[in-house]
Amino acid sequence: MSKNYDNYNSRPVNAVLLREKLLQIGGEDSLSSVSSSDYFTWSFREIDSPLADFSNLGISFSYQEIALATGFFSDDNLIKRGQSGDLFTGQLSGPVVVKRFYFQNQEAFSLELGFFSRIKTHPRFVPLLGHCFETETETEREKFLVYRYLPERDLSNSLFINNPDRPLDWITRLKIARGVAEGLAYLHHQCNPPLVHGYYSYSVLLELVTGKLSISSSSTDTTSSIKFLEAMLPCINLYDKTPIMKIVDRSLRLWDEDHLKEVWSMAIIAKACLNPSPTRRPPVRYILNGLEYPLRVVEERSLDVLGVKYRFEEIK
Missing domain, CATH: 3.30.200.20 (Phosphorylase Kinase; domain 1)
Incomplete structure (x- = not known):
């Protein structure tokens, strides 16, 4: 990432996951080194106006x-x-x-x-x-x-509604992921100064893949979030798509190999976004580009914007 947003004068809104737990889940090789801080936080730049x-x-x-x-x-x-x-x-x-x-x-x-x-x-x-x-x-x-008022309401209402006969299809899930990325890209790259949301860890990607609402849920505590990642992240392998089938939402109908590769791609991007070091997470404009061309992500093992690549070898 080109700018270390941790250096902004920011006030924590919500601390989510222990850095050490993320390292234990993915292993020392899967996530980059972290600072001495025990937590990474979701924060906005401080608002001082009355x-x-x-x-x-x-x-x-x-x-x-x-x-x-x-x-x-x-x-x-x-x-x-x-x-x-x-x-x-x-x-x-x-x-x-x-x-x-x-x-x-x-x-x-x-x-x-x-x-x-x-x-x-x-x-x-x-x-x-x-x-x-x-x-x-x-x-x-x-x-x-x-x-x-938006009649479609929130993600939990659309994705996790108890209706097995009408699961949210993959194309719709991909559109949701792109829409969130477009909003975050505006905050990070078009606002001056940049506004860094708490949801930049972008756990919604993993939830769209697994069909399980966890980290982004307002009712989920830290322990539940850690258990969710302990179960999910080891199944995301940059060089082998087979393990991903253990965690893919069972209601999701994957019609062909390309569909599976797109799901695999989103999971890989999600794992990169959950890196405990903000400077090691891919910039949002790269994420957006990757979600627009998901097959390229697994073929090239990278995210690409105007020829500048973010290589997933950094996070394995």
Whole structure:
């Protein structure tokens, strides 16, 4: 990677996996050397601006409007509970999603709102429609963000729905992976200064291959994530596609050899993205190119952008 983002003045949002555990899973030869830090973190560049600076970002809703829109935050409108807050469906002259931030996670609210203040409209990001700084009482001090409602909802709803008769097909999974890569590429390579998301470890690739929601799930703890990687990473071999069949989602219908090679390619990219050293992970623009030409990845053992190659021999 051309720039070491660890050197940015950043505030950790979420620490996910022990570096030493990753080394134990893949072996000393499979991952590059690591720094003295015990953890690698998912982080945004620190947002220093006060909330008042964000008052013109989208529509300013009142607490009463937000409460009425969500049925006063009824369980019937609850989408899911996350680490930083709860998501509700609602109606505000159209369907919306309201995120209610917990009182103890007001910093997460500032980070998320600050993120949208720095980026331009992009088709790969859920549009932010507005916010609410009001609270019902002086003691609650809740904060809210309002997003456009997307009927397809999130990855867990599409990929892990209990419907064996209609599994998510491989072409759709590949499109999801490319879409996420396009969004991350915008943050890393087009924003100035770059915004480095926490999901750059890009575990979603491994989840698309295996059909198991683990690392990116808001309800998954560190121990479960480590066990997931302990089971999955040893089956990803750069020079032999056979072991990958042990972990491929059984509901995934692979029609021919090229399909299998594409799955193998995504798994190889996923393993590179899970390198505990950020400077050893492939830049997102390389990942995007690899996902657009997955067969080339396993044939050349590299990711290529304008003739500059990232060689997978670095991570084996």
